[in-house]
Amino acid sequence: MTSALQKNRPGAAFPFDNSYVGLPPRFFAAQAPTAVAEPWLIKLNEALAAELGLDVEALRRDGAAIFSGNLVPEGAEPLAMAYAGHQFGGFSPQLGDGRAILLGEVVDRSGKRYDIQLKGAGPTPFSRRGDGRAALGPVLREYTISEAMFALGIPATRALAAVTTGEPVYREEVLPGAVFTRVAASHIRVGTFQYFAARGDTDGARALADYVIDRHYPALKQAENPYLSLLDAVCERQAALIARWLHVGFIHGVMNTDNMTVSGETIDFGPCAFMDAYDPATVFSSIDQHGRYAYANQPAIGQWNLARLGETLLPLIDGEPDGAVDKANAVIKSYGERFQAHWLAGMRDKIGLSGEEDGDLDLVQALLSLMQAQGADFTLTFRRLSDLAGDNAAEPEFAAGFREPDAGAAWVTQWRERLSRDPQTASERTIAMRRVNPAFIPRNHRVEQAIEAAVQNGDFSLFEALLSVLSKPYDDQPGFAAYREPPKPDERVLATFCGT
Numbered sequence: 001m002t003s004a005l006q007k008n009r010p011g012a013a014f015p016f017d018n019s020y021v022g023l024p025p026r027f028f029a030a031q032a033p034t035a036v037a038e039p040w041l042i043k044l045n046e047a048l049a050a051e052l053g054l055d056v057e058a059l060r061r062d063g064a065a066i067f068s069g070n071l072v073p074e075g076a077e078p079l080a081m082a083y084a085g086h087q088f089g090g091f092s093p094q095l096g097d098g099r100a101i102l103l104g105e106v107v108d109r110s111g112k113r114y115d116i117q118l119k120g121a122g123p124t125p126f127s128r129r130g131d132g133r134a135a136l137g138p139v140l141r142e143y144t145i146s147e148a149m150f151a152l153g154i155p156a157t158r159a160l161a162a163v164t165t166g167e168p169v170y171r172e173e174v175l176p177g178a179v180f181t182r183v184a185a186s187h188i189r190v191g192t193f194q195y196f197a198a199r200g201d202t203d204g205a206r207a208l209a210d211y212v213i214d215r216h217y218p219a220l221k222q223a224e225n226p227y228l229s230l231l232d233a234v235c236e237r238q239a240a241l242i243a244r245w246l247h248v249g250f251i252h253g254v255m256n257t258d259n260m261t262v263s264g265e266t267i268d269f270g271p272c273a274f275m276d277a278y279d280p281a282t283v284f285s286s287i288d289q290h291g292r293y294a295y296a297n298q299p300a301i302g303q304w305n306l307a308r309l310g311e312t313l314l315p316l317i318d319g320e321p322d323g324a325v326d327k328a329n330a331v332i333k334s335y336g337e338r339f340q341a342h343w344l345a346g347m348r349d350k351i352g353l354s355g356e357e358d359g360d361l362d363l364v365q366a367l368l369s370l371m372q373a374q375g376a377d378f379t380l381t382f383r384r385l386s387d388l389a390g391d392n393a394a395e396p397e398f399a400a401g402f403r404e405p406d407a408g409a410a411w412v413t414q415w416r417e418r419l420s421r422d423p424q425t426a427s428e429r430t431i432a433m434r435r436v437n438p439a440f441i442p443r444n445h446r447v448e449q450a451i452e453a454a455v456q457n458g459d460f461s462l463f464e465a466l467l468s469v470l471s472k473p474y475d476d477q478p479g480f481a482a483y484r485e486p487p488k489p490d491e492r493v494l495a496t497f498c499g500t
Contacts, residue, residue: 077104088287098126117182131169135175136455280296346436
């Protein structure tokens with residue numbers, strides 16, 4: 001643990017208050033970052049740094065050295081976390097942070113605790129023959145998508161900084177190296193619990209569960225069965241989170257159990273992408289050959305992952321095995337109803353309904369079916385529907401989103417008939433719909449254009465412009481209207497890559 005003297009020493013860039021390092025040694029490996037040749041600070045998220053109570057001036061001065069791993073800040077206790085995981089359904093009993101190093105934790109101005117982690121900071125005992133490094137493209141992708149998710153209001157890890165290393169990394173080709181600094185409520189995953197369960201280490205699983213309850217769910221300490229309540233709480237957060245992914249057309253791409261946090265944050269933006277034309281079978285990840293993590297499969301995969309968490313908690317839930325299974329199964333089965341409730345509530349908001357009627361689900365599904373059949377863009381369709389809710393003159397623009405402009409007429413008639421029974425005024429409805437239907441998402445082709453300019457030409461202007469646009473996704477931003485548009489046929493991105 002960091003001492004008060006270390007934490008409060010003048011000039012310290014990070015007011016570290018580390019807790020994970022206080023867990024037993026088998027939970028992690030102490031590991032310092034590996035220095036790089038010539039670090040250069042691409043981007044510092046100064047607003048986030050200020051929220052975290054960091055010394056922004058010190059980070060401006062020393063950020064390249066700190067965020068590359070060349071300078072370990074005062075009070076840091078760097079470590080690589082141990083975890084296991086199911087990857088595309090196959091279990092690996094030992095994964096761990098192979099290229100990420102947790103510097104430590106800080107408590108922000110509101111009293112919330114956050115991890116500060118370097119990704120691409122060099123090899124660790126969990127690297128499995130990897131180089132522990134990251135390429136510039138994946139670093140820029142994670143920075144862009146994580147900050148876009150935050151602006152959309154979806155729980156996600158945050159981007160604090162990105163640096164180039166002045167060194168190459170070797171993948172299918174030689175690429176410029178970079179390091180990403182990630183901020184998370186914690187980096188504890190379903191796979192972290194699996195690490196101890198796979199070893200029959202019930203004491204380790206209990207210590208981890210107690211730590212998670214203390215850190216993320218302190219009210220559960222008073223529950224009759226805290227470990228069953230923990231499973232229930234994680235199920236609730238994940239049901240709500242995945243519903244919100246679907247509301248904005250987000251596809252994670254690698255929903256392995258080591259990529260599902262127990263805090264309920266979206267984590268690991270590797271081959272993730274946002275849908276353009278609506279199709280529930282959409283897959284972008286180049287490694288998802290069979291569509292396991294397709295857009296429409298994400299809710300069921302969430303439940304599958306949570307069942308794996310439930311398995312790790314069985315010895316803690318009940319000393320009698322059959323009783324433990326029954327109790328855990330009841331929680332896992334409740335996930336489907338919870339997800340459906342969150343998803344339908346969000347879809348009601350997206351089509352402008354403030355009340356509930358039995359036919360609302362059919363109305364939503366009819367629109368989605370129409371969008372799929374007509375190749376309509378997911379984001380633009382709902383944004384234009386927001387305009388149509390308050391102005392009938394917007395109907396031609398809404399209709400133009402379908403291959404056959406008249407295809408949506410019958411649905412619009414049904415929708416208006418349903419709106420006639422809703423208590424909101426037209427202006428109230430439009431305002432409410434525009435708060436949940438973004439005008440801007442990280443369009444895949446825009447992200448790739450920004451990455452290509454940076455990697456090929458050292459030009460970060462497109463990256464900066466994209467970050468600016470995505471920081472206000474619900475505003476019209478007329479000067480950036482082109483960023484609303486889906487890709488032209490020759491701009492479509494059909495595959496995204498992990499970058500490991």
